[in-house]
Structure formats: structure tokens, C-alpha cells
Amino acid sequence: MASSSKLLKLALPFVRTHGFSREALARSVLELPNGEAHSEPLSDTAVSSLFGEGDNARRTLVNAWLAEGVRYMQTAEEMSSPPPQLREVLRIRLQYNEPVLEHLPEAFGLLATPSSGFHVIAPFPALKHAGRIADEACYAIGDQSLHLSWYSKRASIASIYTAAELHQLVSPNTAYTFLDTLLETSQTVSKSLDEVSLFSDYVFKGWKGIIKSSGIQL
Known part of the structure; x- marks a missing residue:
């Protein structure tokens, strides 16, 4: 099984269509590289084990999305010259x-x-x-x-x-x-x-x- 941090990153694009939901987290395994990708989303039990029970899993996804927002700012800044x-x-x-x-x-x-x-x-x-x-x-x-x-x-x-x-x-x-x-x-x-x-x-x-x-x- 891929690490929870890797799956969190893969789950972020699903926020557009599934919101900050456990379903978005479950679908992360569908985006793993060839040979690792699952044919079905994670079970609810697996989502809880990896990301937290109930809404705590959703909070984990929200925090990951906010952290990615900071990285998004940094990437855009690095491409700018002068500052x-x-x-x-x-x-x-x-x-x-x-x-x-x-x-x-x-x-x-x-x-x-x-x-x-x-x-x-x-x-x-x-x-x-x-x-x-x-x-x-x-x-x-x-x-x-x-x-x-x-x-x-x-x-x-x-x-x-x-x-x-x-x-x-x-x-x-x-x-x-x-x-x-x-x-x-x-x-x-x-x-x-x-x-x-x-x-x-x-x-x-x-x-x-x-x-x-x-x-x-x-």
C-alpha cells in the first residue's frame, strides 16, 4: 500500500469533483502508477485507517489542500523574476x-x-x-x-x-x-x-x- 502522504497528494485533484470528502480520499488509489493502481476505490475502513475516523479524514484532506496552496504560491513565485x-x-x-x-x-x-x-x-x-x-x-x-x-x-x-x-x-x-x-x-x-x-x-x-x-x- 502506498503511503498516506502519497495518497493524499493523489486525492487532491478529486476535490474538484467530489469535494473534501472521504470518497475523494478513497479514489486516490485509482491514480497510482501502473502496477500499483487499484481497480476499486479504498474501502471505508481503509480510509479511516489511513486518514482518520469520520470527518477527521476530511479534515486531513482539507489541511493537505491548504498546504498544497502554499506550495502553489512558492512555485509561481520561483518562476517570477524580479520578485x-x-x-x-x-x-x-x-x-x-x-x-x-x-x-x-x-x-x-x-x-x-x-x-x-x-x-x-x-x-x-x-x-x-x-x-x-x-x-x-x-x-x-x-x-x-x-x-x-x-x-x-x-x-x-x-x-x-x-x-x-x-x-x-x-x-x-x-x-x-x-x-x-x-x-x-x-x-x-x-x-x-x-x-x-x-x-x-x-x-x-x-x-x-x-x-x-x-x-x-x-
């Missing part, structure tokens, strides 16, 4: 969302809902998601901010990206224009988010809005 502008970097990440937009609210809902089953939305996955994108964007553009300015800059970028991502789910055709507008007023955004607590609250409310707008019952 890209912030606008380009954030556009690249929004582009990565496009094939699976209809499935993202449910994916975010899975991450934000504890595996314990309590219907409480936790802010930490939202902050981690926004923070990773902000960190990668700063690295890509060669940002050298120090101390408090480091937090301020990343808070600003993370809040802009979160707002653009929320807008993308509601209005995909105007997402890039909306992002550009936010970046043009980024100085104002940065001033309003100097406090990390305000930033945390902003990102959490943004994700909560994404989840609730989808009609998902949490």
Missing part, C-alpha cells in the same frame, strides 16, 4: 481556490468545528490559514520588517487576503478587483489592525461569515 509584488502573490493564492470554490465553505466549516462534535466555531484554523498566507507573501516579496512592524504588516496582509477570499466565494468574477481595491487602501487597513487582538477578531469573523453564508449547520 513579485504583493498584489501578484495574493492573486496567485486566490487563483488556487478557483477550481474548488463551491466546496470551500464546507471545508472551512470542518476545520473550524472541533472533532469533539461540539457546535462551536474555533478561531485558530482561520488565524493559521490567514497567517500562513501572509508569511509566504512577505517572504515572496522580500519583506524584512522587524519587531512590531512585522506583526502589523502580516496582520494587514492576512486581513486583506481573508476579506478577498470571503468576497471570492460570494462574487468570484470581481474578487481580483476587490483585492486590488483593498491593497490600494492598505495603509488604512494596517492602521486599524495594529492590535493583534483586533486582527484575530477580524479574521475569525470573516471565516464565521464564510461558513454561515454557506448554510452549513454547525
Whole structure:
């Protein structure tokens, strides 16, 4: 049997057609190289053994997809010379969302809902998601901010990206224009988010809005 990490990567293309589902994970073995490929998807028991019980398997897939999004940003950045502008970097990440937009609210809902089953939305996955994108964007553009300015800059970028991502789910055709507008007023955004607590609250409310707008019952 191939490793779970290899199968996770093979499962990612199935997210487009099957969403962040156990079925997408089960179909991963169909894409193995000749001689290794299975003729049938994995059994539900095998999916649980490899990726987790119940919705935990789906959370594993969502996290793998988010990690691949960072690699997608890095690949695009490596092909850019000179280093890209912030606008380009954030556009690249929004582009990565496009094939699976209809499935993202449910994916975010899975991450934000504890595996314990309590219907409480936790802010930490939202902050981690926004923070990773902000960190990668700063690295890509060669940002050298120090101390408090480091937090301020990343808070600003993370809040802009979160707002653009929320807008993308509601209005995909105007997402890039909306992002550009936010970046043009980024100085104002940065001033309003100097406090990390305000930033945390902003990102959490943004994700909560994404989840609730989808009609998902949490």
C-alpha cells in the first residue's frame, strides 16, 4: 500500500469533483502508477485507517489542500523574476481556490468545528490559514520588517487576503478587483489592525461569515 502522504497528494485533484470528502480520499488509489493502481476505490475502513475516523479524514484532506496552496504560491513565485509584488502573490493564492470554490465553505466549516462534535466555531484554523498566507507573501516579496512592524504588516496582509477570499466565494468574477481595491487602501487597513487582538477578531469573523453564508449547520 502506498503511503498516506502519497495518497493524499493523489486525492487532491478529486476535490474538484467530489469535494473534501472521504470518497475523494478513497479514489486516490485509482491514480497510482501502473502496477500499483487499484481497480476499486479504498474501502471505508481503509480510509479511516489511513486518514482518520469520520470527518477527521476530511479534515486531513482539507489541511493537505491548504498546504498544497502554499506550495502553489512558492512555485509561481520561483518562476517570477524580479520578485513579485504583493498584489501578484495574493492573486496567485486566490487563483488556487478557483477550481474548488463551491466546496470551500464546507471545508472551512470542518476545520473550524472541533472533532469533539461540539457546535462551536474555533478561531485558530482561520488565524493559521490567514497567517500562513501572509508569511509566504512577505517572504515572496522580500519583506524584512522587524519587531512590531512585522506583526502589523502580516496582520494587514492576512486581513486583506481573508476579506478577498470571503468576497471570492460570494462574487468570484470581481474578487481580483476587490483585492486590488483593498491593497490600494492598505495603509488604512494596517492602521486599524495594529492590535493583534483586533486582527484575530477580524479574521475569525470573516471565516464565521464564510461558513454561515454557506448554510452549513454547525
